[in-house]
Amino acid sequence: MKDHWHEQIQRYVNGQSSEEEATALHEALAEDAELRALYLDYINLDVALGAAAAVAAAVTEIEAGQAGSRARPFPLLSSHPWRWIAATAACAVLVVLLMPPGHRDSSRRRPDFAVTISSAQRAIARLSYEPGTSIPTWMSPTASLLDQPRFPQ
Amino acid sequence: MAHLFGENEWKMLMSDLNAPLHDQFLRLFAEHEPALRTFVRSLVPSLAAASEVMQEVAVVLWQKFAEFDETRDFRRWAFGVARYEALAYLRDKARDRHVFDDELVGRLADEAAAAGHRHDAQREALDACLQKLPEPQRALVLAAYTKGTRMDELAAQRGQTAMSLYKVLHRIRQALLECVRHTIAREEVT
Numbered sequence: 220m221k222d223h224w225h226e227q228i229q230r231y232v233n234g235q236s237s238e239e240e241a242t243a244l245h246e247a248l249a250e251d252a253e254l255r256a257l258y259l260d261y262i263n264l265d266v267a268l269g270a271a272a273a274v275a276a277a278v279t280e281i282e283a284g285q286a287g288s289r290a291r292p293f294p295l296l297s298s299h300p301w302r303w304i305a306a307t308a309a310c311a312v313l314v315v316l317l318m319p320p321g322h323r324d325s326s327r328r329r330p331d332f333a334v335t336i337s338s339a340q341r342a343i344a345r346l347s348y349e350p351g352t353s354i355p356t357w358m359s360p361t362a363s364l365l366d367q368p369r370f371p372q
Numbered sequence: 373m374a375h376l377f378g379e380n381e382w383k384m385l386m387s388d389l390n391a392p393l394h395d396q397f398l399r400l401f402a403e404h405e406p407a408l409r410t411f412v413r414s415l416v417p418s419l420a421a422a423s424e425v426m427q428e429v430a431v432v433l434w435q436k437f438a439e440f441d442e443t444r445d446f447r448r449w450a451f452g453v454a455r456y457e458a459l460a461y462l463r464d465k466a467r468d469r470h471v472f473d474d475e476l477v478g479r480l481a482d483e484a485a486a487a488g489h490r491h492d493a494q495r496e497a498l499d500a501c502l503q504k505l506p507e508p509q510r511a512l513v514l515a516a517y518t519k520g521t522r523m524d525e526l527a528a529q530r531g532q533t534a535m536s537l538y539k540v541l542h543r544i545r546q547a548l549l550e551c552v553r554h555t556i557a558r559e560e561v562t
Contacts, residue, residue, distance in 0.1 A: 222546075225542070225546050226542055229541075229542045229545060229546075230538075233538065234417065234418055235538065245472060245473070245476060248472070248476060248480075249473075249475070249476050249479075252483075255479065255480060255483055256483065256487070258414070258480075259410075259414050259480065259483060259484050259487055259491070260487075260491075260494065260549060260553070261545070261549065262410055262413050262414040262484075263410045263414075263487075263491040263494055263495065264494070264498070264545060264548060264549050264552070265413065265419070265545075266406065266409050266410045266413050266419075266422075267406070267410075267494070267495045267498050268498070268513060268514075268517045268545075268548075269419060269517050270406065270495075271498065271499070271502060271514065271517070272513075272514045272515075272516075272517035272518045272519075273518075273519065275514045275518075276518050276519070
């Protein structure tokens with residue numbers, strides 16, 4: 220098949236043909252079965268390329284969406300988790316090294332839970348104690364709300 | 373369009389559908405849609421016209437599907453409906469210089485229907501042929517066929533005139549068509 224008709228068919232399919240070119244192609248198609256087969260194959264290729272482009276565009280869109288959803292509010296944590304593990308390990312080593320020798324005594328490695336609990340209870344009791352306020356009542360805008368209501372006689 | 377139906381209307385519509393019939397139709401239509409689209413595209417002057425006709429074809433096929441005899445060939449039946457719809461479209465556009473006369477339309481319709489399986493094989497071969505193209509050419513041809521692409525803008529991005537871009541695309545398409553034809557010929561030999 221001559222290159223001429225390859226080009227003429229594609230120009231026709233793209234809507235680029237002049238009136239003379241379109242007429243010439245119509246006449247040739249009416250007479251030539253082989254040319255009609257070529258025309259139909261180009262049409263099929265045109266439709267298939269349209270479908271392939273739509274699939275490629277959809278894949279690109281999905282990949283772009285996935286890339287967006289992969290962005291975390293803490294990118295360092297997600298992209299380099301080993302950094303955080305190393306930093307935590309280094310902190311733990313530092314804490315142990317900075318402890319007074321008595322705290323590193325092997326006899327005290329096991330925590331005394333009873334002592335811990337009782338000290339925690341004392342701390343809670345201290346927190347729940349409400350000392351008298353050191354702010355004069357006239358400085359507090361809500362202090363008057365605590366006064367007994369007074370009714371007119 | 374997305375708000376044409378409220379939730380209740382959708383529920384009513386979906387409850388009215390015969391689900392097994394609907395599934396069967398969708399399976400058959402999805403299977404034969406590419407061949408139908410090629411068939412319609414071969415008869416009408418543009419991709420936009422083909423899309424317009426295909427919408428009508430899909431509606432008519434679904435409306436008549438309850439009467440479709442399962443022992444018949446769905447493809448043949450669908451091609452008949454598509455031919456009728458394409459001819460109806462062409463009658464409305466008879467003044468367009470890109471519209472074939474009735475006799476040529478009849479020949480093309482018969483030959484396109486007969487070439488359906490050859491075209492199926494060509495579509496299957498196209499993927500491998502696209503992979504054989506150098507990456508810049510593959511990207512270019514896919515960009516040219518992406519919906520909404522304007523050829524003059526694509527040409528400007530590449531520092532070309534629209535005419536020179538069309539010539540590049542012509543060469544790529546010709547190479548692709550030769551590739552799919554050779555691929556199928558090789559498969560037939562083996």
